[in-house]
Amino acid sequence: MAITQPKGDEASNRSMSSYYEGVLIDEVLETHDDYDKLAFPLKPVLDIIELIFGGATAEFPGVIQGLLSQEDGDDHKAVYSGPHDRLELPRVTTAISDMIFCDWLDGGDAHKTTMDILHMIKHYNWDAKLVLVVAAFAMNFGGFRLVAQLHFTNPLAKAVALLKKLPEMLEFSGNMKPKLKVLFVLIKAILDMVKTIVELCELFCKEDFTAESPEVIATSSADVAIAVYWTIRGTVDCASQFVGLIGIGPNYLLLETWDVASLAHKLEKIRSQLVHQINVCYRFIEKKKDDEILDGIARVLESSHIDNSKSLNILFHENGHQQALFDCLHQNLVSIKDLRGKVVGLYITDLDIVTEDYLILQQMYPEMLDDQRRIEYQYEIVWVPVVDHWTNRKDRQFESLRDQMEWLSVNRPSEIASQVIRYFRERCNFVKKPILVVMDTEGKIVHKDAIQMFCIWGNQAYPFSLDKETSLWQKMSWTVSLLAEGIDQYLPDWIQEGKHICLYGGEDIEWIRKFTRTAKGVALGSGIDLEMLYVGKDRARERVVRKIANAIQREKLSKVLGWKLISYFWLRMEKMCISEPPEGITEELTKSELFVPTDPVFAAMTDETMPDFSLPNDRVFSAQTYNPIFSGIIKILSFGSSSKGWAAISGGSENPLLFEADGEALLKALTEHEKWKQSAENYGFVTALAR
Missing domain, CATH: 3.40.30.10 (Glutaredoxin)
Structure with missing residues (x-):
């Protein structure tokens, strides 16, 4: 009969697991004394531990002497060429060794032994705790490995091997291989965890971090404590396995292979979280160094020197x-x-x-x-x-x-x-x-x-x-010079001679014909010297503009900008509109005079009713919020975005400021010249036109 798990048991099990994990963390933290720290050099001891465990982390042949043998080569030189031979390992290491290799014979369990060890080394930092415990295990493991490696060639090693019943173990080498390989996986996981904890603690001691640094806070004491607990627990289990192996025989290994593999997996899972945090710390340090270099570059580039x-x-x-x-x-x-x-x-x-x-x-x-x-x-x-x-x-x-x-x-x-x-x-x-x-x-x-x-x-x-x-902005006013500076070869002479100048555009050739002929006729009747220049439209199609320009030149309606200069003209307009004058300049520019038409013919073009205009870069400008220059530029850009005609006229030397208007409204005003002809004689042509 199949047994079904009651609904909700899985969630309940997870909850209970979290509860017991929390209790365990509190119990481990209570063993740690944060105030009276004992210390010793960790790196030399860690180097020796890594050398002793070196053969346990490789792929091995099928016999025990092969499993435990390795040509260390230069590793021996690494140990004896430095300060390692003068190590002052704390004496507590011997006591730890006795505890992890003997307690289980007295009926102790792994958890109790682990907690006893933690109490024994409560005055050491978390990384030092691990180095001490793993070093204590390595002393015995290293002796076992040395005897296994030398007993065929060294009489003394052979004698020790006989006392330890090593030849008997060799008889079961084939059966032991799977269990030993799993055990060595656990040893590698222990060694990796020790190196990770040491690296993490060294990082947090750097001046880049404080107790309040997010990188430090992210790795809580609880994370380190639980990692230390399970690593020591794994070391105790490894010791018991080896004692069972060499003291009693291969049939008396205390843990099943599955238990050992599970513990190795648990350590690796915990370590992966700590490795992630280490990587975060290194990125923080790298970013901090990078920021310091960036600030140094900025200080140089934003300061004056003898030369560049x-x-x-x-x-x-x-x-x-x-x-x-x-x-x-x-x-x-x-x-x-x-x-x-x-x-x-x-x-x-x-x-x-x-x-x-x-x-x-x-x-x-x-x-x-x-x-x-x-x-x-x-x-x-x-x-x-x-x-x-x-x-x-x-x-x-x-x-x-x-x-x-x-x-x-x-x-x-x-x-x-x-x-x-x-x-x-x-x-x-x-x-x-x-x-x-x-x-x-x-x-x-x-x-x-x-x-x-x-x-x-x-x-x-x-x-x-x-x-x-x-x-430059302080010198600017809403004149034809600003609008077409450097655009056309004739403009400087026209301005110098005080001529009235009309810039116009659009793609309606019929309006262009009517407007240019009417404007010339009105100018002639008013006795003014008027020059006209066609500047096309914004983002026009080259084929269309060239066709219109050819018609204007063929019919001698006015002068025409070349195609590239037309593009440049409109680009300058856009650049002026998106260019933000330095602080204080805008207010000064607003004091300039601007023609504001009062005649009903031009009512639609006043600032109050001017629609918002969207530039190609998606910035939106409202004409009423800008000074005369920018208000005029926005108007012309809005005209230029349409195919309809438009014009901007300057009054020459009598009044160099520009008046810009929609083409139809302007053409209608010119055709009604007789109505304001007298006003033009009194106030000037462009001023009267604008009124």
Whole structure:
């Protein structure tokens, strides 16, 4: 008849097991004296223990003398060449040895013997307790092994072997092999646990940890105590097995093979938890060292020095045998010493670098090469590719990209220190989007991302510092110069001559025809000199823009920006919008005048009703929350995101500020020129148009 376990018994058994484990832990902890610590050097003793147990941890032949023999070779030299021969092992070791090898003959059980030993060594640290107990076992085990190994060749060993009935045991060697192999598995588990506990306790003694460190707290006294208990318990069981083996005979082994294997498994399970904690500790120590190196790098890079050599060296570690940089244009190595006296822009990217920012940098850099005598062009760009794991394929990709550049590159990016990479990622916020980290001539990082600055002002932003950015923003106002700086060759002359300038865009060719012809007619009737420039739309399709541009040029409607310059124009707009002026600049900019149309024709375009505009990087801006410059930029970007027409008009020397509006509203206002013609004579053309 099958016996079925009652429902709930399994959970009940687990609960009872946890209860008894808790009681056992409390009992073991009570044996430990934390105040009066005794100590001795553990490492030399542990080395000798490991040597004695060495033959018990290998694969063995089938006979006992083979099982217990091993050519120790240099291990003997290791023992006698150091301080091991002068060991001062505590005398308590002998008492422990007597207890673990004799108590079971007097009817004692393994638990009682284990607890008695723990009381005997209560004044030692947990790791010292284990070393003492296992050393006590190793003394007897080592003697047994030595006799078994030498009794065929050494008369004295043979005599001892006869007294210990070793020849009789050899008769049963075949039957004993499975039991001995399991026993040796337990011995290995004991040795591994001792080394683990010693390593763990040594870690917690390091200055990296305090009593409050999470890594220390995670491994409680209870974890160590239960590991020590079961290891000593395993040692006591091993001793009883060997006493039964050599004193009574192979038929009198006290524990079944299954019990020994189960105990070895239990020790290994406990040890695996402690090993995990050791790994956590090592990662903590490594992270702490890494953080210290990172902080040291940051201190160097964010301080001024005699020149930039020290900072560049800490980044790229140039030595006398290998120059750190590579001149991509001339295909030769360059020393960091060649960058003394220059501002250095560190272009940090991954290997996917073909972006709009990259194309602008490529466009600006040749200007510096053409005229290096000008002080504002005394800088170098160094490409620093950042890749998590370099492979042969990525190395080839890096070399291919490098050959297409004109500036400098790190010669061996795979050798850049991990802490330097961390600095770029954590202190400069590099993720995937390229950044331009700027170092001044004294080796100090003065801007952690000057990409926006470079795209907006180009080489005029030299030396690309935050102070320079502040200065540039302080000089800015909502004029056509800001909107189209460096975009078109005619603009500087138009501005110098005080002409009215109209920038317009869109993809509706019919509106473009009506708007340009109407605007020219109104300008002629008003006696103003008006120049018009088509700047397309944001993220336009090249084919569509070229078709419209060809029509404009063919019909001589206005001047047209080239396709690349159109892309650059809109990229600058985006960079201006996402570029955050230094603190204090925004408030100053808001004091600038801004045209706010009051005519009902333009009511839809006032700040109060202006819709939010989402930029490509998912940042959302609300026009009413920004100063005049950013309000105007956002309006134009919102116009540019549509195919409909739009325009921005400046009043020339009479009023250089811009007025921007939706194309249909603006065209309607121009067709009604007669209504505000008189006002234009009094207040100016653009002012009257805006009113």
